[in-house]
Amino acid sequence: MGLENCVKDLRQEHRLTQEELARLVGVSRQTIISIENGRYNPSLMLAYKIARVFSRRIEEVFLCERELERGEKDG
Amino acid sequence: MGLENCVKDLRQEHRLTQEELARLVGVSRQTIISIENGRYNPSLMLAYKIARVFSRRIEEVFLCERELERGEKDG
């Protein structure tokens, strides 16, 4: 259901563990895993907080070009 | 619970009714009302679709400067 996103790549570039990122944005480690692995999308606020950690815009983190090219949710 | 956002203003600038905007982004009119009136935040995908209607970035529509200045969810 979730979009493929850039969280895992960005997190690794920033040398963060899932647990560290989770703590930085105030959610559980499970939530980070679920988002990275595309189980579901983050809420708007969580998307925003994650994007801020990476100094990126929301669209850059969660709606990567490759994703937008191949269409969204309902195709 | 939801953030104050710019949807209502942008919608009116674009001369759209709530129902028209709802149809454009594929949700019910209630959902637009709830978002405009700050009952809850849109999902990431809905935020994205709404932002696209107004040719804006998600942050510009849902995390207006005034909002960011006075802090978010948990202050």
Place this chain on the structure above:
DNA sequence: ATTTTACGTAAAGTATACTTGACATGCTTC
């Protein structure tokens, strides 16, 4: 070889996003 670290799954529960349908209000217009 055991411990530690990082990543992952599963499942049950709570909170939030979204839907549908019914109804109320103010404004216009006929």
Place this chain on the structure above:
DNA sequence: GAAGCATGTCAAGTATACTTTACGTAAAAT
């Protein structure tokens, strides 16, 4: 003053986001 349009509320239901706990696995460190 009845009809239509745009906005809004309320309420009950479904879907998705997020939490917590428990457990599994692979790699690195001691």
